[in-house]
Amino acid sequence: MRDITLGQYFPCDSVLHRLDPRLKIVSLIAFIVLTFCAFNFYSLALVGATVIAVVLLSNVPVKMYLKSLKVIIIIVIITSLLNLFYGQGEPIFQWWIFKVTWAGIYNAIFVCFRIIFLILFSSALTFTTSPNDLTDALERLMKPLTVFHIKVHEIAMMMTIALRFVPTLLEETDKIMAAQKARGADMESGSLVARSKALIPILVPLFVSSFRRAYELAVAMECRCYQGGDGRTRMKQLKLMKRDYICIAICLLVIAGVVLCNIFLPQIR
Amino acid sequence: MSLLNVRDLVYTYSLGSPLEHTAVDSVSFTIKKGEFIGIIGHTGSGKSTLVQMLNGLLKPTSGTIELDGVNIWAKPKEIRRIRFQVGLVFQYPEYQLFEDTVAKDIAFGPTNMGLDSEEIENRVYRSAEFVGLKRELLEKSPFDLSGGEKRRAAIAGVIAMDPDILILDEPCAGLDPVGRDILLSQIYHYHRERGNTVILVSHSMEDVASVCDRVMVMNRARLEMFDTSQNIFSRGEELREIGLRVPQITSIVDNLIEAGVPLSKGVLTVDKAVLDITEYLKKEGRL
Known part of the structure; x- marks a missing residue:
């Protein structure tokens, strides 16, 4: 994984x-x-x-x-x-x-x-x-596109969050897989249909927890007065x-x- | 008769890479049938890794685990059977619920065991009763339950497999005090009624002291002590040295002893302390 x-x-x-x-x-x-x-x-x-x-x-x-x-x-x-x-x-x-x-x-x-x-x-x-530097730079480079009403900051923020959550989700997947295996879920054997069915007990909890995380993150960001890119200054100036x-x-x-x-x-x- | 026999168990993560890290180091112990065992230790002391090896989710780097005298890795193809015999409830098990009704979710384990539908239904009702889930909740979606009810449903899902050994990793984490006490007493009653072996991993000394016969103390990947709860919690100094503590009531009694009150050491529950202290006061003629 x-x-x-x-x-x-x-x-x-x-x-x-x-x-x-x-x-x-x-x-x-x-x-x-x-x-x-x-x-x-x-x-x-x-x-x-x-x-x-x-x-x-x-x-x-x-x-x-x-x-x-x-x-x-x-x-x-x-x-x-x-x-x-x-x-x-x-x-x-x-x-x-x-x-x-x-x-x-x-x-x-x-x-x-x-x-x-x-x-x-x-x-x-x-x-x-680092992924953060990368999205930061992309945001700056794409800045001229704001003229065409493309929400460059929002896109960059989404990329940063997505990258940030890749390891978290991998870890979560490992955990859920272990928990379902402990209840006897069999993912290594069976036909293709059986194996894809065996994914349901992993995917459902994974989706549920992703939505929960997204919601919690949104609340946490709003608590710190995040309102999108307008008027936002940055700590690290390039x-x-x-x-x-x-x-x-x-x-x-x-x-x-x-x-x-x-x-x-x-x-x- | 010894049920579980563990010898020189070692588990190393990322073996052979720069991130190599030994989580469990030469651990040996024996557990008899029908015991209630507690495992305490710091975060990262290897408790979770140890219990995941006991039900065959992790394969030990070296050492053997014998269940009923048979090495569990003797036939790697049949490791799934071991997982039914040794039921493991993970930390925050409510995040593993996935079916559209609670009853179906509890039935997931028994269905994987290949039982017939009548037996499955029986087991669902019985295990729901053990954890105190009301019947009308069984037809609800697990996602509509409260946090505590979800936790109970998930634990019922493991109990429904009727394992010889039930392992619970921090079952009370994040519950309110009343919920904790109720859940813990339900687990205790389950243990009493079925006579099954239960292993409870916990951070709460109070929980461990109140229900466990014997306690394992893990420290830095090693099994530091393994003795009756009373003996373990009489060694307050040593526990403090490895960053653990004794239950509050035990330390109150210890302080009283230090102050010259002749009480016995290793008191584990408030009830016992009340009994001891009133007896002492009566003897002194102050009550």
């Missing part, structure tokens, strides 16, 4: 942990776009070097990154294989309807690395940014520091590097 690695905060201290979360989100988007704009091996290698640098700078054990890659390894293999057989041009190897071309091989390699880089970049963000500006500079350099590689260095394929 507890092994959910993708999108988990890893608390420790590093330059990346201390960076402004808004900046981290924006640079994540920039790097993802960049990964898909790397058209030749030189620019792909540059993005790869950036990924490795980010992973090392984050101070998070490499094992954690590998764990999050494990989840998507099948997707990587399938997309790479599809790309391998759908290349245009002269076939270098052919068997039945499958033909392998140089273009296909290139495509497969590019797709494979792009997905891996994508996951590594996003994992780096979630490993180094402010760009020297290290944030350095980070912006580095990001711009990498972007420029990839663009230059794309334009001036030869396409291998």
Whole structure:
């Protein structure tokens, strides 16, 4: 129940942990776009070097990154294989309807690395940014949307609460499961129908207690005069520091590097 | 005849990870049939982990639990049978209610045992009576009951399985004083009438002192003492050292003894104290 690695905060201290979360989100988007704009091996290698640098700078054990890659390894293999057989041009190897071309091989390699880089970049963000910082930053970044009457603060608050209650609900589920097992509930055996029926004694109490918690939380928030986002000040003000500006500079350099590689260095394929 | 025989029980959470933590450490004891046992200890002393091992919800890291002379993990496939024999009522059991009527919820355990419907109905009525639930409540939705009634319904759900050993983890937590006393005396009467073994986990020394024959004291994952309630609560100093206390009435009598009044140590109930003190006063000719 507890092994959910993708999108988990890893608390420790590093330059990346201390960076402004808004900046981290924006640079994540920039790097993802960049990964898909790397058209030749030189620019792909540059993005790869950036990924490795980010992973090392984050101070998070490499094992954690590998764990999050494990989840998507099948997707990587399938997309790479599809790309391998759908290349245009002269076939270098052919068997039945499958033909392998140089273009296909290139495509497969590019797709494979792009997905891996994508996951590594996003994992780096979630490993180094606490859920609270993340929603805080999203709220700030989406602020311009208030012009369109989108309730940015409410959305961010909902996200914060949802994230906050994930571990609580997991714990609650464990408890209810144990209690029903003590009354002889059998969840490990039987047909699919029997097993889904066995979920009722767990889901009903879980829903009931979620509603109760939601109600209690709402009352507790109102007791502390919460009235939504209007006129609310914050304790932690996000402010760009020297290290944030350095980070912006580095990001711009990498972007420029990839663009230059794309334009001036030869396409291998 | 010993009913439950526990030897060198160890339970370690997250074994082999940096969060490794031993909750129960080399605990051994024997319980005879028909005893009323109390377990006291600090929060986090391993009480809840221990009782969850006794009914096979947690598998011990090492050590054995023998029920009627048979190791409960001898046939892991049949562990469900052990759970019917050793009924466990969790803390705040009212949060496990789920059926649309109280009667159906109480019947959940017996139904899982595969009993016929007549027997199930019998058991529902009997166990509802034991916990003092009125008949007309049985057809109501459990979510329409009051907090105390929900608690009773949940306890009835475990009693309905007619376990050889009934374990209650903090059954009185969060109830008002009158509700506590009533529930506790109902549990006591259930024990008396059926002659079943009952294990009561509690934070309240008064509760434990008033009903239990023998008391286990857990401290930092270890079984610190296991003796009759009277002997345990005569060791007030040691209990205080591990952050527990003796029942209020016991400490009042202890103070009187210290002040020179010749009373006997280890008084557990107010009634007994009243008896002792009036006897003393009569002997002195002051009454």
